[in-house]
Amino acid sequence: MTYRPEFRAMIAAHVDTVNWLEKDPDRRQAIVLAQRTAMAPPPHPAPIPVAQTWVEELGHSDLVARVYRPDVEGVLPVLLYFHGGGWIGGTLDVLDDSCRIIANSAECVVVNADYRLAPEHPYPVPLEDCMDWIEWVDRQIGRFGGDPNNVAVAGNSAGGHLATAAVLRARAAGRADFAAQVLVYPVLAASVAAGSYRTNERGPFLSGPQMAFFWESYLGRPVEPADLANPDLSPGTASDLAGVPPTILVSAENDPLSDECDAYAAALRKAGVPIAARRYEGQIHGFFTMSRVTGDAHHATIEAARRLRDAFDATGRKELQQLWDASAWR
Amino acid sequence: MSAEVEIVTHPSMRGKVAVVTGGARGMGAEFATGLVAQGVNVVIGDINADAAAETAKRIESEAPKDGGRVVSARVDVTKRADQAALAQFALDTYGVLDYWVNNAGIFPQAGILEIDEAQLDSTFGVNVNGVLFGVQAAAAAMGDRGGAIVNMASVSAFRTRATRGTYGASKAAVDHFTHFMAVELGASGIRVNAIAPGFVDTDMLAWIHETPGVLEQALTTVPLGRLGTTKDILSVMLFLLSDSAAYVTGHTLIIDGGSRLN
Ligand SMILES: NC(=O)c1ccc[n+]([C@@H]2O[C@H](COP(=O)([O-])OP(=O)(O)OC[C@H]3O[C@@H](n4cnc5c(N)ncnc54)[C@H](O)[C@@H]3O)[C@@H](O)[C@H]2O)c1
Numbered sequence: 001m002t003y004r005p006e007f008r009a010m011i012a013a014h015v016d017t018v019n020w021l022e023k024d025p026d027r028r029q030a031i032v033l034a035q036r037t038a039m040a041p042p043p044h045p046a047p048i049p050v051a052q053t054w055v056e057e058l059g060h061s062d063l064v065a066r067v068y069r070p071d072v073e074g075v076l077p078v079l080l081y082f083h084g085g086g087w088i089g090g091t092l093d094v095l096d097d098s099c100r101i102i103a104n105s106a107e108c109v110v111v112n113a114d115y116r117l118a119p120e121h122p123y124p125v126p127l128e129d130c131m132d133w134i135e136w137v138d139r140q141i142g143r144f145g146g147d148p149n150n151v152a153v154a155g156n157s158a159g160g161h162l163a164t165a166a167v168l169r170a171r172a173a174g175r176a177d178f179a180a181q182v183l184v185y186p187v188l189a190a191s192v193a194a195g196s197y198r199t200n201e202r203g204p205f206l207s208g209p210q211m212a213f214f215w216e217s218y219l220g221r222p223v224e225p226a227d228l229a230n231p232d233l234s235p236g237t238a239s240d241l242a243g244v245p246p247t248i249l250v251s252a253e254n255d256p257l258s259d260e261c262d263a264y265a266a267a268l269r270k271a272g273v274p275i276a277a278r279r280y281e282g283q284i285h286g287f288f289t290m291s292r293v294t295g296d297a298h299h300a301t302i303e304a305a306r307r308l309r310d311a312f313d314a315t316g317r318k319e320l321q322q323l324w325d326a327s328a329w330r
Numbered sequence: 331m332s333a334e335v336e337i338v339t340h341p342s343m344r345g346k347v348a349v350v351t352g353g354a355r356g357m358g359a360e361f362a363t364g365l366v367a368q369g370v371n372v373v374i375g376d377i378n379a380d381a382a383a384e385t386a387k388r389i390e391s392e393a394p395k396d397g398g399r400v401v402s403a404r405v406d407v408t409k410r411a412d413q414a415a416l417a418q419f420a421l422d423t424y425g426v427l428d429y430w431v432n433n434a435g436i437f438p439q440a441g442i443l444e445i446d447e448a449q450l451d452s453t454f455g456v457n458v459n460g461v462l463f464g465v466q467a468a469a470a471a472m473g474d475r476g477g478a479i480v481n482m483a484s485v486s487a488f489r490t491r492a493t494r495g496t497y498g499a500s501k502a503a504v505d506h507f508t509h510f511m512a513v514e515l516g517a518s519g520i521r522v523n524a525i526a527p528g529f530v531d532t533d534m535l536a537w538i539h540e541t542p543g544v545l546e547q548a549l550t551t552v553p554l555g556r557l558g559t560t561k562d563i564l565s566v567m568l569f570l571l572s573d574s575a576a577y578v579t580g581h582t583l584i585i586d587g588g589s590r591l592n
Binding site: 005006045046047048049070071072097100101102103104105106107291294295296297298299300301302305328330 | 341342343344345346347369371393395396397398399418421422423424425426470471472473474475476518519
């Protein structure tokens with residue numbers, strides 16, 4: 001395992017002192033709160049300019065979304081983004097930069113949407129909140145000059161999990177197909193047995209046991225083998241992937257989730273789903289939102305946004321795959 | 331003769347976004363190439379749109395595997411609206427803007443008694459107004475999140491040779507303007523510096539090769555004994571844009587092999 005040089009000092013200094021196997025509910029809750037603080041972003045740098053932003057309420061449970069519109073005339077495609085944070089943490093601030101970059105360069109309206117968090121609100125509450133945001137977009141996005149018939153979803157880590165699961169649910173409920181899904185090191189399988197969980201046993205930044213703790217917080221119990229057959233929990237191992245929207249997948253070499261990302265990319269390709277996948281060598285889980293540490297953060301954002309624009313404009317799935325294959329993801 | 335310049339890697343540059351004006355050829359093309367090699371995504375803006383597109387295509391095809399992207403757009407730097415549109419094009423293409431190089435320039439020659447309105451207007455239009463409008467466009471697209479800007483001045487701002495009055499005065503204005511830009515944009519985290527090259531072997535220096543003896547005469551004024559290469563300037567430009575120069579602003583670095591001293 002190699003790490004990009006910008007992480008070497010941090011990794012040398014990294015010691016994981018958290019007892020992820022803690023069973024006492026009070027002490028588990030204390031870990032959750034400490035994790036929420038650790039995931040909060042450093043003081044927010046000034047925003048990347050976009051033409052206009054709004055803060056919108058979902059209408060229940062105090063949830064809000066930030067809506068960003070780039071300096072482009074006319075009705076624009078839409079990206080609905082769900083932040084990461086192990087289902088227990090994360091905020092809209094962490095994704096603010098990424099959403100602004102994507103709005104500008106994919107020339108779309110971006111909705112950076114919040115959802116309630118586990119363990120206070122375990123599965124299926126976060127997923128249902130995401131479904132509500134999809135419905136909100138379908139009904140409301142016209143007010144912001146967005147096109148409800150050209151919508152993509154996105155998310156990083158647990159947010160990528162929720163996006164993937166929500167797409168399958170929406171499809172099962174008969175919603176028209178999404179234009180694309182943009183997944184950044186998503187959680188795709190309710191299992192902690194993959195080889196990459198072993199090789200990243202001690203992290204850093206996301207360790208195998210930590211991921212198991214997140215699963216347990218989300219479900220209120222450890223994962224079970226049967227969870228692999230539940231598309232809400234394991235959207236990446238669904239048996240019928242043919243209807244999945246074109247997928248842009250960013251993953252990191254040093255990540256417990258790298259195996260499930262690789263497997264998903266291979267499965268989509270086999271199922272004929274347009275896929276643009278890039279595994280960032282030397283990178284760690286979480287790099288996408290670490291723009292002040294690693295240049296790969298904005299690199300990945302810009303490259304993903306390019307391909308999202310391709311998907312919004314695509315005339316067909318075959319043409320899209322050809323376009324993606326023809327353009328190297330540096 | 332002095333050694334060939336060494337170009338170092340600046341890890342802080344990877345994934346960033348830069349605009350280079352006048353990037354179709356000469357130093358601007360070298361800057362675009364060098365930035366792409368550092369993993370920077372580049373927009374080349376030039377009044378010669380075809381040449382800019384050609385250059386972008388060449389750079390893209392020769393870029394290293396982990397290099398940045400490069401696209402081109404037409405810009406007349408003398409037009410404020412053109413430069414605003416160029417900045418917007420960078421945002422539309424890459425989503426964010428981190429660096430801007432005001433490189434487009436023209437080099438007229440005329441004695442003090444011959445300089446006319448047309449020469450003054452065109453020279454100041456490109457070399458001075460063009461730099462100011464570039465800084466305005468860049469600052470608007472960078473917002474308050476910071477960035478770095480490099481303006482191209484010239485050693486002609488600091489030394490005096492007959493027939494270079496218009497050019498030297500325009501480049502002296504760039505040097506002085508850079509101070510005000512640094513002061514006023516510092517609070518937004520935007521650093522503004524300038525480079526003042528001496529003799530650099532580009533198309534702009536064609537005259538030096540045209541008449542036998544002129545090159546030899548010019549070189550007698552260069553302590554390091556050779557013309558500058560575009561890479562000599564690139565190396566300093568990368569330094570000024572990168573976080574290596576995080577506390578450097580409002581400076582003009584003269585890169586001339588010592589020629590200003592003669
Ligand atoms: N070459 C030297 O020895 C030397 C010395 C000192 C300073 N400089 C300065 O360095 C910069 C680059 O010089 P170079 O030698 O590469 O020049 P160059 O003439 O080779 O290239 C200049 C580029 O700027 C473009 N340009 C001109 N007017 C423009 C406009 N209105 N809008 C947009 N683009 C325009 C041209 O099309 C060209 O591609 C200039 O500012 C120049 O004054 C050069």
